Amino acid sequence: MTAPHELGTAADPRTAIVLAGAEEGGSLGRDAWRRLRRDPAAVVGFLLVLLFVAVAVLAPWLAPYSPTDTPGQGTVTPTNIPGPSAEHWMGLDNLGRDELSRVLYGARQSLVIGVVSLLLGATAGILLGLLAGAFGGWVDNIVMRVVDMMLAVPQLLFAIAVAAMLGQSLTSVMIAIGVTNVPVFARILRGSMLAQRGSDYALAATSLGVRRRSVVLRHVLPNSLSPVIVQGTLALATAIIDAAGLAFLGLSGSDPAVPEWGRMLSETQRFLASAFHLAVFPGLAIVLAALGFTLLGESLREALDPKYRR
Template identity: 60%
Template sequence: MSTGELPPTSGAGGAASAPLHEPASIHGADGGASGADHSGEGVWRRAWRTLRRNPVAIAGFAIVAAFVLVAVLAPLIAPYGPHELPGRSDVRPTSIPGPSAEYWLGLDRYGGDVFSKLIWGARASLLVGVVSTLFGLTGGMLIGLLAGWFGRWVDFGAMRLVDLMLSVPSLLLAVSIAAIAGQSQMSVIIAIGVVQVPIFARLLRGSMLAQRGQDYVLAASALGLTRRSVTMSHVLPNSVGPVIVQATLTLATAVIEAAALSFLGLGGGEPSTAEWGRMLTAAQQELAVAPRLAVLPGICIAVTALGFTLVGESLREALDPRNRTRR
């Protein structure tokens, strides 16, 4: 076997990566009448072909795309800025104006336009979710790579650190870190990212350990390739599939955790800040007068998390080689 072609591989955590190449299908003299020949197709191309035919994946991608477009185009879509309070003079303690021609979803207790705040809140949630996930992904992959590469005492020390972090409930750990770091958006990003580090570290480490016992690793070592070359050129690329799937699922969790920390007042900013979690906090005092102030940001959080979850689960199924025979 040449070192340029990798044999079938298996991942960890239910999101196993498929082999990079499959043996050609057995066809008749006419090329086969059983359908298109996808032999030799790459794992990601096969996954994309599967996702395009999955209605659940399409729905998830549509939700995520809409969320990203709203967040990116917020300055063009929102009638008012994130800190503007155009209806401050119209708000009374016992009367909060509802939807109207000027304010499509009404006003909040501070006189801010709810529609504009929901749009700007999407941008804040996207920023926190993506940056915190990248932070956790980078830190987790670094720890997992060191543990899977060196093994022995490095693996033991890294995994004990991971076990220590996992022994504390994730939300409690995030609240503690955010409280110590101070009330700001950056502290929320750091807190959520740190909570995600052990998840990615254990997943990559387990996937790399599974790859180290494969025949292609033994063959590459027998040909004289160094451990560094084998790890970085073969083992690591074949191990990142489950990690990428987990990152997609973690984005949904990051959006929810960001809203939870802001709900607890750890996100910083003014009480009238355009952020979904902060909007939920402000709506608690007006549940009897204007329940829409809590329902609307809650729906945004739930739908966004649902979109990322649908994409992640669909990608997990598409990359699972056990599902290949069902396609």
């Protein structure tokens, strides 16, 4: 009699079940990719995200000036801040710095904050969701009650509270945004794992004598990560907006020479009457970056949803 943990050739019925599941998973991935390529929203979102990442990475080569240079200092007065021109495409700020260069360098800050905060939040959330989804029972109850308490506070207010407690720094902003994402990832992974635990392939593996740890880590967890990946894309859009909001409130890094879109908006409030362009370009950059990740995330969600398969 064959041991439960031994798999034979492709003629073995148990091996055939595994191969059929792998083939189905592959077809789902190909179908999702095909629908993404045909979805205009996904294409637009991908192009916006690609543009945002390219600008952030290539900012030192794309920017005509350093973000701290003041090429127009002699032409700027409290009542006269030059707007867009042939020499300065986005105009100058109140200190005579090139606005285009600062917007381009500001993309680097937003990308760093978004990626680091996402990694922090997703890692902690996945661990909590894995514990709750794998063990269930009292472990699930404890983890979910902690998650519920974190979700009881609005996300932005939670981030403001955490950043204020940790102090004014870029690290504090990244930790604050990451902490607010923990309960979201935990609930999504936990719910997905609970659904996968009752599926046919998990029950079949258990009935064949496969250990519970192997079933969870090798079968249930990999098949539960699709919603987490989608949420990660959407969380990047939220992180960019939250980072701008915290910087607008003065909770980001203390160095005003470092360009950050939210701080740029905050610094231009008193100049809106005479230099409206100072608020337009950083605000537009925030909107486009967040829109790109949102469109891409929503398209991924629809592409990976079995209900949309023909």
